[in-house]
Amino acid sequence: MQRQIWLMLSGEDMDLGKFWDKYGLYVALIFMMLMMFSYSLPWLRVGVGQSIDLVFSPLVEIFKIPFFILIVILSALTGLYSSLIQKYTIDYDRMTEVQERMKQFQKEYREAQLSQDEKKIKKLDARRDKVMKEQLELSQQQFKPMAFILVLTVPIFFWLLFRLNQASTITLPYYGPQSLTAQIIWVIPAWMIWYFICSIALSQVIRKSLNIGGV
DSSP: OHHHHHHHHHTTOOOOHHHHHHHHHHHHHHHHHHHHHHHHOOOHHHHHHHHHHHHHHHHHSSSSSOOHHHHHHHHHHHEEEEEEEEHSOHHHHHHHHHHHHHHHHHHHHHHHHHHHHHHHHHHHHHHHHHHHHHHHHHHHHHHHHHHHHHHHHHHHHHHHHHGGGGEEEEEETTTTEOOOOOOOETTTHHHHHHHHHHHHHHHHHHHHHHOOOOO
């Protein structure tokens, strides 16, 4: 037993690919919780923001780019690396196959129920566990890249928070001119709404341009 533990810790008996396949979802969940927890630590949030500011500050101080335009640029950057990470960590061909099998299974099951074909329903029930297992694996596969994406995205958010006091206003549809720090929807500030609008829109363009499958 001690030797097995030592081999695992030393890496001599550890297949990282298998480890990630088996525990990647839990690693991603733990990492996401740590990232959310880090948001509540002002010293960490400000420290990371100051560090990132060494790279991004020329955009504000030298090139005088408006803050809402910076959000567009950063959301495009986020969309680009998020799409690339998903492209190389998700098997889209298998995802399409699983989704098609799931649709076919649901169609057959509905037809069997409508026709009250008990024999076919029992046969499909026997397949249900396999289909649901594939669907669960598919969901896990889609979730795992979040750990890598958060490593790059959270520092950007911390920098945006660090620079918000120096930000300007933005005009949003239905809301008109608003301070970027103003809470628009519940507790969600205007800058975050603008960031997500830009990120979602630009991500679709990027994914189409790179021929990356949808999630």
